[in-house]
Amino acid sequence: MSTNIAALRVEGVNISFGGLRALNDVYLEIGKNEVVGLIGPNGAGKTTLFNALCGLVTPDSGKFFLDGKEQDFPQTSNLVDLGIARTLQGVGLFGDLTVLENVMVGAQHLAHSGLISAALGRSGKDEKEIRTRSFSALERVYAGGLANRRADTLSYPDTKRVAIARALVSEPKILMLDEPAGGLGSQDIEWMNLLIRNLSASMSVLLVEHHMDVVMSVCSKLYVLNFGEVIASGSSETVRRDPAVMAAYLGTGA
Amino acid sequence: MSLNVSNLTVHHGAICAISQVSIAVPTGTLAAMIGSNGAGKTTLLRTLSGLKTPTNGSIMWKGEKIIGLKPEALVRRGISHVSEGKSVIPELTVRENLELGAIWRRNAKESKESIDQVASIFPRLGERIQQRADTLSGGERQMLAIGRAIMAKPQLLLLDEPSLGLAPLVVEQIFQTIRDLTTSMNLTVLLVEQNAMGALKIADLGIVLNLGKIVAINHAQALIDDPAVRAAYLGY
Amino acid sequence: MHKKQSRDIVLFILGGVVLYFLSGVVDELRVYQGATIAVYVIAISSIILLTGYSGQVSLGHGALMAVGAYAAAVAHIELKLPIILCFVIAVLASAVGGALLGAAAARLSGPYLAGTTLALAIGLPSLANQFGVLGGEQGLLFDVGFPPLSLGEEFTQYKWFFWIAGLAALISMWAIKNILGSRYGRTWRAIRGNDVAAQLCGINIARSKILAFTISAGIAGLAGALLSMTIGTVSPSAFPLALSFSLLTGAVLSGITTLAGAMIGAVVLVAIPEIADVVAHRIGSSERVTTNLPGFLVSALLIVTVLFVPNGPVEQHRARKAKHLASQK
Amino acid sequence: MDLLNTFLIGITAGTIYALMAISMVLVWRSTRVVNFAQAGMALLSTYFGYEAVTRLESFWIALPVAMIGGALVAALVEMILIRLLVKHSTSGPIAGVAPIIATLGLLGVIRSISAMIWGGQDLRIVGPVSNDGFTINATTLVFSPLKLLILVTVLVLMLILSVIFQKTNIGLALRASAYAPEIARLSGIKVDWVRTLGWALAGATGAVAGMFQTVNGNGTLSPDSIEFSLLLVSGFIAAVIGGLDSLIGAVIGGLVLGLMISFVLMYVSSGLFFIAPFVILLTILFIRPQGVFGAKAARRA
């Protein structure tokens, strides 16, 4: 059955920085329309794995499968074409662009007109298309009203929405979110939960998050990293009760 | 009364971020301040540490009026502020970042001891001591920021969302550390948190801020039990 | 969208008509200065594109102008091409130069880029001494010829320069405006804001930066060719370090991110020495003071500008208006 | 013999470039500003030194006078100009350009003021010791007591600065203030004072470079002198080669530049004076875009 083919799979990923082994033989699989959580203590290597999947770090070794086909780890600027989008652990908006422009940058690849026609002022059609798409991406995160604000005047929760809209506008098949709920108040966290669940109808989501409420409520599968190794994986419920995970990460309170 | 804020009003240009706030935090008290995004929590802390000048009101610390004093002067009066969002200097090493915390005391030996202390609280930092801070993970940077504040041996500790980006286990640990430090060193702490439940659990005093105004101030446990607070800030 | 485009075109044509009539009424010196202003407008725009939009600093644009100027002169003298083609060649040649420099520059940040371009500004012009075709220190003549007779007996050489430079300025400003308003401009601003995020949006940073350098250099090359048209020769000493610096100054005076301000910067660059001369002679007491006062005034103006109007008068005005509106609400 | 002399020429020129580069590094470290007026400030300090020499007739008094003068000028510039600059243009593309423009403007202001006060003509400063080359076996080396003195002084200065930076917290405070003023403030560092101190140190170092460049040349000084123009460009290029953040880097950068130029002029062509630094700089930055001793951001996300 074709649905069994994972949207994204990596195996045997190794990364070290100097003497430091940041990732050790890591594997991971995300099914279509699945929300997978990647959790683990600080410095376990979660962001590093994200970076490897995004071409920001080159793994020392490892295999990368997209839709079941093995290929090289992606180059950052190719991500969009591969159908992968990602948000950053910080927020990373373009401060002096408007919200709409921010999202439009994410839709860059839709433009086909070249420099000459841009210089002649003939890229209007492209622009219109990008604008429409960007606007609907903003609507999707309920941020349509912010379109003309400068990004650096937004409130913190709003910046998170816009960052997600910017990732969404390229209509990725795989969306990677790095701590989307970090720093949000309880109401916004609930909103984020809802959004992620809705998104999973049309894409796979890989999520790094320390907020266990979020993780537990949206993820169907979890991978736990510790010191660069996968120490547990499986359904959220099993992982949660895994004593090793509790000792390394969750503690008693969760 | 050790920290005494009365009728404090702070503006960002035309925006009024804090209006008519009065708080008293006795010595040795851990006060947790919660409130939704944009409530003005960060602004309040920045005013207390001298980074921002208020429009109106007064701040007394240990019986002295401190409005108008510069942050570097306030550090010498025992006020230490861990600002929001991983306030580390990426270009410096972990050790240098820590040393920075103790720099005003000009005592190399004490500084070394403090580093050992921080390393025992956050072993991860001990392992990374020679690395540049920009190699650290998000959570490690947060540890480093807190570590720097501890290095300063403060009497009033202002913490802005220290749990941001930390793993649950570490959050628990940090909260516990803050609690222990408060008690053992007779610290006064103002802890701003989005993790309202965690913060209130360890706090003596709870403060709820909304749209720049105080909407509730009470024993922490009382706030936890308050159904209105529970609904709005604790998520259940 | 399209409405805006056609409005732009109408505006630019209107601008051309105004310039046309202006050239008829003012005296010859002003016409000549007008031509210089037009040249500066183009050169400053190229800096605004590079620095204000793509965030790369160049202290060596004078050298890129030299590349364009030499290319035009060589094309004119050796290949005997018609003058308009010479200008096209100037753009292409300096764009190639810009692409090469840009490829090196894309890896460099802030002061390292400044250092490299500074060295370029010093080194490149003296390279001309090493090649015979470039005419050594005395350079090459670059004569665009007399105005066509059909324009009448009265039509002076300077007016002809002014027309050519003015038309070039209008066209290039229009093209730059379009580029900056398109996805290219947006991309550059995005990279400047956060390069990792831009990369994740599918932008090839190096390629984008090189493109900015290439376009900027091409425009600078056009300005260089026009500049050498107004002085009639191309020589290394026509493109000194001071030229690169004054372009940057002009860009700051214009507002480094406001293309519309390029006019202001250019006018100031041309007018200031004259004004400073007048002031110096009015207040100067001794010979020592009067000769050095203009230099002092120009430098002091620079400092005052970056201190108090760092984003340029246009942007300043815009910000003040926005603030005013906000406080009324 | 040629080889030795070429080497010696490069070394002495290089040590003075190194000194200038050090002063640029100090400014960069304390405020993240590339100071194009550094050579101008050195010129002004040297004029102070000239005033002292003509009145007191001792180079050894004039040198500290120049250093103190240089430190004061630099401190004033930091307090008045740079502080405002940092306040007004912190963000956006202007932040990268404003310091360049401001310091270029300052250079112009200093030059014209010097010309107004001291006139355009050459003024003389006599060096403390002879600049006549040492003679060995009847051949005269391009190395003199004065050049030896310069070499030693630069080394000593280097050492003093390194000790200040290693043994005290000033180095850390400088860097913290430059990279993250707010965090530095919250750590109890008097950021304004530290930045001023950084500039003052740079001003004093630049004054030494200016005094030495003057006596090592023909002993004359004028607002438009070639020696000072060279100091401006070479000091900056040396600092960039070294990596702008590192004192050692500045010294290596200065020496590398001095030696390479000397050898190119000697063995390739003496007409390549302005092309050589460009090629050297490009080559080094091509291999290491952040300079020899500069550090690069280790991780981006």
Next chain:
Amino acid sequence: AQAAEVGVSSSEIKLGMTLPMTGTASLGYNKIPGAAKAYFDYLNANGGINGRKVTLVVKDDRYVPTEAVAKTNELILKDKVMALLAPLGTANNKAVAASVNPARRGIPVLFVNTGFSGFADTKKYPTTYTVLPSYIMEAKIMGQYIKDNFAGKKIGLLYQDDDFGIDALAGFKTAGVNFAVKVPYASGSQSAAAAAGWITKFKAAEADVVILFGVSSATSAMLGVAAQLKYAPQWMLGSVGGDATTIKLTGVPAGVLYNAIGFSPVPATTDMKDEYVKLFSDIYAKAVPGSPFDLNVLLGMNTAFMTAQALKAAGPNPTRKSLMAAIDSKGATFANSALVPAAYSQTSHVGLTGYWVGKYSPTGDLAPVGGTYVTYTTDSGAGAVVKSTYVRPAMPAKGLPN
């Protein structure tokens, strides 16, 4: 009444000048306007030219061609000067000629301050008049001197790698001088460190005679460092960089210059027996007290003096045309301080055509060997170098044009 010429009114004749007043290239040359003005003031105080005062508008071009063009335009279009006087520098003059094109407007460019031979081309520069002997002439005369006095010796040459140097190389080639070593330098690079390098090269080639054919700062750097390195070949200094006063001001000990060979078209500036030097230095000392009287001053005043005669010769109501016609017909006979003939004629706008050879005294001043001026003359082409028989006409009374 007849239409008056631009820049000429009933009471005034206005002339314009651009040259580097500030900046690296200004050293020495920025004294020229003061010198010229000093003479014109003297002239005006003594009745001017037929009752008209001669005024000089000076603009600073910082030695940048674009500035020179802009400032010249101002002079012509705004200040409305009658003629341009003594603009300095090859590149600047070329830029001005190409862009401002004074020729097409019929504006005379009197006595350009450069020895570049190209400006003698009357087809290209029909209104331009040179005054200094060309660099080619100088090199040829030097070459002749070398043949006569240093046959078989190893010769070294320091030159600027631009037009200036190219002219020099051309002259030496015509004269048939073979160099053991040639050292070019880039303009603006003449520092002490660079000079040490040049010396190393000359030493390596074991040059006996070293010709310094560069600007003053190059000569100074070279001689200063040579003194430190105890390097003392037979020096031969070109006139451009050979002004003793300027060299000594840059700190070169006078002793180093001793016995060096030098060339000049005008008398030695210390030669107070010379009537021109005497008069000019008196006028200058009164006008600009405290400023030393050097070659730049002498040349500047000489230029002003020649200009005055040209204006006088141009008739009661001088026009641009009559001014140039006057030089063409009578220029060769204009009294002036130079000890060599001028070659102005209907077909040539070439000024002075030769040099006298002298040696520097122990105090570092150029003086004729044995007290008498021995002058040579030649052209910029293939013509031979010959001993000149030119006898300078006596100075008109009080140094005023007659």
